[in-house]
Amino acid sequence: MASNLEEELSCPVCRDIFRDPVLLSCSHSFCRACLNRWWTQKQVRKCPVCNCDSDRKEPTCNLVLKNTCEAFLLEREDVCQLHSEKLKLFCLDHQQPVCLICRDSR
Template structure:
């Protein structure tokens, strides 16, 4: 059961794939950077796709702690 929770933690809630170039918002939800950017490009406000909390930043940085392979060039 713990393994399933860990896999969910490393899965993008937008594309349902393992996180690629993961970014985390101030609400602590994480997404693939590409998925979040595509979502934000379709909305007038930069809100979290999960909880709808408004982001305090215009751009977000990659969360290296969540990357699957930190040695992978990116």
């Protein structure tokens, strides 16, 4: 289950953590690639969330959101997705980092 923070850092189009986020004049943010794909498919430059016209030819990079997402992803790499515990061990059988709960539940 996604955390509230993860939901807030997710693109409304692809539902993944923002990659190269851009900001529209209506204040909604999207991955640059998702927005460009959306606009190409719909053949109209409107916000996918609120349907407002985009008044910019090129959306502005949302640098604060980009930095926040990058920090979130770096932090998340060190945490077990199943148990939200620090990854402290390496499983030789599965060739991946595991937390203590994963090791003990085997």
